[in-house]
Amino acid sequence: MKAGELEGVRQLAPDVADSVLPRFIVPPKKERNDAEPLLIEMVEMPDISVALAAHWRDRPALIDATYILDEYGRDRLAAWLPNMFQRAWAAGVIAVPIAQLSDLGSAEIQAFRASIPGQSPLKFAVCVSSDELVGAELRTTLLNILLSLGLNPADCAVVADFASAELSDPMIAAPIISGALETLQEIGAWRHIIFQGTHYPEVNPAKDGTVEIWPRNEWLAWREAVRFDPTTADYMIFGDYAADCAKMAFGGGGAPAIRHIRYTTPGAWRVQRAVKAGKDGQRMHGVYKAIVDSGDFAGEGFSSADTFIANGAKNPTAGPGNSTTWRQLNTTHHITQVVSDIAKVRGISIKKAPASEETQLGLLV
Numbered sequence: 484m485k486a487g488e489l490e491g492v493r494q495l496a497p498d499v500a501d502s503v504l505p506r507f508i509v510p511p512k513k514e515r516n517d518a519e520p521l522l523i524e525m526v527e528m529p530d531i532s533v534a535l536a537a538h539w540r541d542r543p544a545l546i547d548a549t550y551i552l553d554e555y556g557r558d559r560l561a562a563w564l565p566n567m568f569q570r571a572w573a574a575g576v577i578a579v580p581i582a583q584l585s586d587l588g589s590a591e592i593q594a595f596r597a598s599i600p601g602q603s604p605l606k607f608a609v610c611v612s613s614d615e616l617v618g619a620e621l622r623t624t625l626l627n628i629l630l631s632l633g634l635n636p637a638d639c640a641v642v643a644d645f646a647s648a649e650l651s652d653p654m655i656a657a658p659i660i661s662g663a664l665e666t667l668q669e670i671g672a673w674r675h676i677i678f679q680g681t682h683y684p685e686v687n688p689a690k691d692g693t694v695e696i697w698p699r700n701e702w703l704a705w706r707e708a709v710r711f712d713p714t715t716a717d718y719m720i721f722g723d724y725a726a727d728c729a730k731m732a733f734g735g736g737g738a739p740a741i742r743h744i745r746y747t748t749p750g751a752w753r754v755q756r757a758v759k760a761g762k763d764g765q766r767m768h769g770v771y772k773a774i775v776d777s778g779d780f781a782g783e784g785f786s787s788a789d790t791f792i793a794n795g796a797k798n799p800t801a802g803p804g805n806s807t808t809w810r811q812l813n814t815t816h817h818i819t820q821v822v823s824d825i826a827k828v829r830g831i832s833i834k835k836a837p838a839s840e841e842t843q844l845g846l847l848v
Contacts, residue, residue: 491814636671645680767803
């Protein structure tokens, strides 16, 4: 729930936004910026309603409270978690709780049950790590959790989280992804089965003034898994971590932002980094121009982010933006590119896609 990411999803074209189910992670207190508060601090809980209502109103979103459970207290979870969701619903946010499998023990389950939205067809999501997917007790554990929540698989999404999985070779990962789908299908008729993973590096791979082309192996693996089993694309939703890695490095602020753009292409990220010295306007003009002059640019009408980049490339005196702007550009372009990629795999036109929820939920970020 960083400012640039929220603005990035707000600026998605409506037909693209209709195809997305975002997973917003509520950050711990040390990550929150008191000078520019996105989350209003209540006495006993963070208030996510204002930020989400301004950026993602009337659309479903998974809300991940994993990183604040201990901060606000697991022993008093029932006192604050349901209230946080109720405030979001009252503000017009279709907030659906998502929880790690390990966070759904007897101490937490009733609080999550009280946080289930009554009106949404999708009521809950369970996140299962790639290691947990091969556990002998997975079936029993999942079904017992659903029983305690008073839900059926048809009410829920299950996320196969490959955040820590090795994705350096898409050809090796593809059958593993297909196997995860098969395992989860055997457990129940879930409303959605979602693959989520990323191969984006934890350290910026580009040097000053250069570009690095980094493969989107999580996408290449999922696409190969679809070919491995043609029915996979219909039942298993693709998800990644937007234009970022999966590592949540909270509290690492203070260092100057790296002047660069993570520009998603159909098969890779083009990580275009500015020269080391100079004014931001000059440095980012060079970044925008290099992207537009490359064969990777999708066109200025592709998304609002591409329009900004094209304008920045044409006009050396245009405002360069700031770190929030660059994160927003990365997010808006990335999601638009991925939705376009999925539409091609499924043989559908995004702009002509019907607006029913069943066909909307094609991407998790």
